[in-house]
Amino acid sequence: MPTDQPSSNSDLNTSASSAADAAPLPAQVDAIVIGGGPAGLTAALYLARFRRSVLLLDAAQSRLSKIPRSHNYPGFTEGVTGSDLLAMLREQTLRYPVHTAAVHVDSVQRREGGFEVGWAGGSARARQLLLATGVTDIPPSMPYVLEALRAGMLRYCPVCDGYQAIDQAVGIIADSEAGVGEALYLRHFTPHITLFMEQGAAALSEGARRRLAEAGIAWADEPIGSIRHWEGRITVHHGKRETVCDSLYCALGLEIHTGLAQQLGAKTDDDGYLVVDSHHATSVPGLWAAGDVSQGLNQITVAMAGAAIAAAAMHRRL
Incomplete structure (x- = not known):
């Protein structure tokens, strides 16, 4: 686009x-x-x-x-x-x-x-x-992005639809510490948040990790590999692990x-x-x-x- x-x-x-x-x-x-x-x-x-x-x-x-x-x-x-x-x-x-x-x-x-x-x-x-x-919006460079977007599982605007995420399991894809700010914003709507960094948690500073931990926000250590929309939920693959979310926000700018x-x-x-x-x-x-x-x-x-x-x-x- x-x-x-x-x-x-x-x-x-x-x-x-x-x-x-x-x-x-x-x-x-x-x-x-x-x-x-x-x-x-x-x-x-x-x-x-x-x-x-x-x-x-x-x-x-x-x-x-x-x-x-x-x-x-x-x-x-x-x-x-x-x-x-x-x-x-x-x-x-x-x-x-x-x-x-x-x-x-x-x-x-x-x-x-x-x-x-x-x-x-x-x-x-x-x-x-x-x-x-x-x-x-800059999308993640991986398969199934368009499918997830059309289904409303992949989102770009927490101001628009954070209300729909109340008490749900929410993931956030980011490539910089700007994703920390989006995670903290969404924490107002749900306590079930996981931050996924494209290059892994190595990109997070100690200060960022402290802010996330104080807010009760989890983060994945491994780099994000792929996403898959299935039966109304979205699965995020990171390293050899996977996390299932109700919705996934993209904070790539x-x-x-x-x-x-x-x-x-x-x-x-x-x-x-x-x-x-x-x-x-x-x-x-x-x-x-x-x-x-x-x-x-x-x-x-x-x-x-x-x-x-x-x-x-x-x-x-x-």
Whole structure:
């Protein structure tokens, strides 16, 4: 998934292609939104309702599309799958005059009066530009990862679904001591936690071991070898041993898709996120960012709220 503007799922990609084939894309608009996940779709919706001409460029690879079911998105008492939520957001957005293209943006450049955005076979200009390019979770490099993810056994966000792990046996895969912080966070939900280091416990400092022991968190001495989803649980093989968990969290980090912003010289923080102000403006005039690519809590609701704030500010600037 290493692309610079994750967006919506493949079904929506077909829809966007059809829309783009039906009518030529405008060469100039008020605003271009790059990324068709919850932040990008919300920004495009708001801008269209502000009666601004909008071009939404969607590479069809949203992180949201890979969520089996979210239980902390408001309004859905039984939860909602990521793909269903994307489809609903897109259907609502496309009820308005939003130009959409299923393309992978390669370049952005400053031009007089705004920006020029380029992709294979085309380009367009806009006075304002919003990046909703998101992030990609770094998965474990072993078999059965996708199977476990689809089944909801392999997870990436304890903020999203730690509640579902209450009193369960939970494992955490990590490659640095950042995994210690995630283990301590999940300890609030369950006492049954095991930390698995990709290179084994040798990677844990004495201080880290002390913090884990004080919290009652176990760790595996051996390097992790493989995982296997079976009958609603997930087995972690480490050395000659194995541990069975109800769910497994991956704490191997994120790839933050700031490449396009860096072409324009936008500032990033120490963690690699785009620096934005209270209106979600970046350090580059006319360039805005919302969603997981920008500073803040990586949550669907936060992404959509940031996009609404950015779109309102863009409208006033226009």
